[in-house]
Structure formats: structure tokens, C-alpha cells
Amino acid sequence: MTVSELCAIVLIMLGEPIRDRRAERHERTKAEILEAAWDIARAAGLAGLTLRDVAHRVGMRPPSMYSYFDSKNAVYDAMYAQGCREFLDRVTRLALTGDALRDLKTGSRMFVEFCVEDPARYQLMFQRTIPGFEPSAESYALAVQALRTMGSHLAKIGIAAPEALDMVTALTTGLADQQISNDPGGDRWLKLVDEAMEMFFAHMSNRTQGRLG
Amino acid sequence: MTVSELCAIVLIMLGEPIRDRRAERHERTKAEILEAAWDIARAAGLAGLTLRDVAHRVGMRPPSMYSYFDSKNAVYDAMYAQGCREFLDRVTRLALTGDALRDLKTGSRMFVEFCVEDPARYQLMFQRTIPGFEPSAESYALAVQALRTMGSHLAKIGIAAPEALDMVTALTTGLADQQISNDPGGDRWLKLVDEAMEMFFAHMSNRTQGRLG
DNA sequence: GTCTATATTTGGATAGAC
């Protein structure tokens, strides 16, 4: 049982309303601030994010931010967690068929698109180039969970050897990275994802055959 | 004829010494500053570089930096140019044999090692994640030259189609990127370079055969 | 919860003496 559930029970016993409208409003404002933060980060670069700009965008003064987040890094951390949740959501919603190559394509297309559609998020989650920032234990747990889910999918497909996993991650992040840095908004590398997976799949098959033969 | 050559001639006619010991000293100090800047960038992260720290490291006060570089971005630019020159140097010195696969391995190993051995340089040259920095025209010309040389090598090997080039760059940058962010100092992805190139090469051969057949 | 006012820090950059 969580703390908030416990609180709800206590409130019922006291005859208080269960919903805390104040807390709900607080959460809504937090979400609004985060949305603004993403906008700023996308426009000015992740490193160019300032609480000042975020505050201005939501119509507040900078000090008011501290009613919602303890520090700038807390904002980064919340963004990081949001990114992880979104990624985890997409990983779990993948429509897999059991056809190994097809599922491999589906998964890696999802990954590359996820990276490409928001370079600021990509930078925050996968490049970690912000000087003082390191995700909190809670946020990092989300990242671990997402990667584990991804890994179990790959295992189901038959990709379990560490070198094979490493090769896939290199391929997909390479495609995403090139797309973001050399053709933002385009599809020059995006459209190579299927071919890359075919290439990788053929390579895997050859290796396996070679061992068996 | 360059301006400095012209100056040399004028000096000779005036009976002045050709070597300008003051200018030489100036260049030496500039180089020393750049070396310190690299050290700081490697330790504090590229974005964490400050003129203050650089000055302290070379035993100067911050304002003295401005006798050598007009601005902080000028320092970044000089570092960028240095990186390009080093890369160009390695590209031109590649010991190529004419054997396509072998040369492909040699070239990509060089590239990945170049990236991995200095993540700060990698970030500066290939990720471009510093908020205000953009290379000057002169420095960028060096980058273009390096990429063109690399491209002509690949063309000699038979990799000329844009999609093939894009696939190779995705593979190599992906390997470098993963090595840097997930196993700094190790060789988990580094040791996959040869296998990746074999995979790519086999893929290329299949495609060509398919077209011919 | 939001504001004004302010503290603090940091870091880039300039002026002018020596």
C-alpha cells in the first residue's frame, strides 16, 4: 500500500473528501511547467534551458518555479523520467508477431523514430552531456526497466548473445545519431532502418549456420 | 603568395631578420593554451570548459587569454580546427592495400579509435552540442576536406552509392557512440568493428549480385 | 502560491596601468 492510498483511507475515516483538489492542481501546474521546459529545450538546446525562460513561458516569475521543483536538476530529472515512461510505454505497446526479422524491424524503427522525433530528449536520455546532471535513483530505475523490457523482446527473437545485442544497439543508435545530426527533419537514415536490420539478420543467420555446419 | 611570405621578403630587403621570434613565442603560447583547454574539456566536459580554468592551468590571469584568443568561441574554434587537422592527417596516412574489405576495416577502426580516444573532441567535432558555437568558415573547410578525403577512399573501395555511405557512417558512429557512452575506456564495441564491416561488406556483395543476376 | 527584492555565483569581457 502506498502512502497516498493510506492518506485516502485516513481522510475517509475523518469524513474528508478523498480527492485533494489542491494537490491535483499542483500536479497539473507541474505538468505544464515540464511541457514548457521541453519546448525551451527543443528550441534553445537542452543545455540552453533556463528556469527563467521556463517561468516566463508559463507566465510566472522564476522564484515561483521553486514551489514545484527544488532545483534545475530536479526539472531535468522529471524530464528524464517522463522520457523513460514514454519509451517504456512504446516498448510495451509494440505489436510483435513472432516473426523475428519483422519484429526486429518494428522495434528498431520505433527506437529510431523515438530518438529522432525529439533530439533534446535523445540528448537527455542517451547522450548525457549536461554537466551537472545525473538521474535520480527513481528515474534511473525507469530507464533500467525500459532497457530490460527491450532486452527480453530481443531475447524472444533469438538475439541474446551480448555481442549481438551490442551490434544492434550500435546500429540503431548510429542510425538515430546520424539522422539527428546530419539530416534533422528528413529521413535519409530513417529509411535505412529496415535494410540495416535485414543486413544484421542475414549476418546472424550466417554466423549460426557457420557454427552448426 | 601569402601575406607572411610578403612580409618576409620586405624584411629581407630592410635587412631585418626573417624569423619573428616574438610571433613564434606567441604561437607557442597559443598552443600551450589550447593544450590546457583540451585537458580541462576532457576533465570537466566540453561544456564545462571555462577560460578561468584554462588561464589558471597555464599560470595566467583570465584577461590575459584575450591576448591570444578573441573570445571563448575562438578557443572552441581553434580546438575544432585542431581536431580536423588531426583527423585529416590520419585519413591521409591510412595504409591502404586495395583489398576492399581490409581497407574498410582499417579505415573504420581508425575512425572509431579516433572518436573513442577523446570523447570531448568527438563531442566538439561530431555532436555539436555546445549552445553558441559554430565553426568558422576556415575551420569548417578543414572538416569538409577531411570528409571528402574519406569519401574518395570509400569510392575507391567501391562504396559510392549514397545509401551505402550513409550505412557505413551510421555503423561507425554507432559503434563509437556506444563505446563512449556505455563502456568508456573499455573495448566492448571497439572489438566489434571488424565484424561490423564484414557484415556490411557481405550485405553489399549480396545486393550487387542481386542486381547483376 | 505568487510575488518583489535580493543574494550569490559564475564567467565572459573590457579598461588602463605597468
Next chain:
DNA sequence: GTCTATCCAAATATAGAC
């Protein structure tokens, strides 16, 4: 060329009134 002194701007963060 180097220094001291200083400026300026940006940006995080806090105190306390309303």
C-alpha cells in the same frame, strides 16, 4: 604581454511580504 580592477550579464537560489 601581463596584470589589477572592474563591469556586465546571466542564472540559480533564498527570504519574506502579501
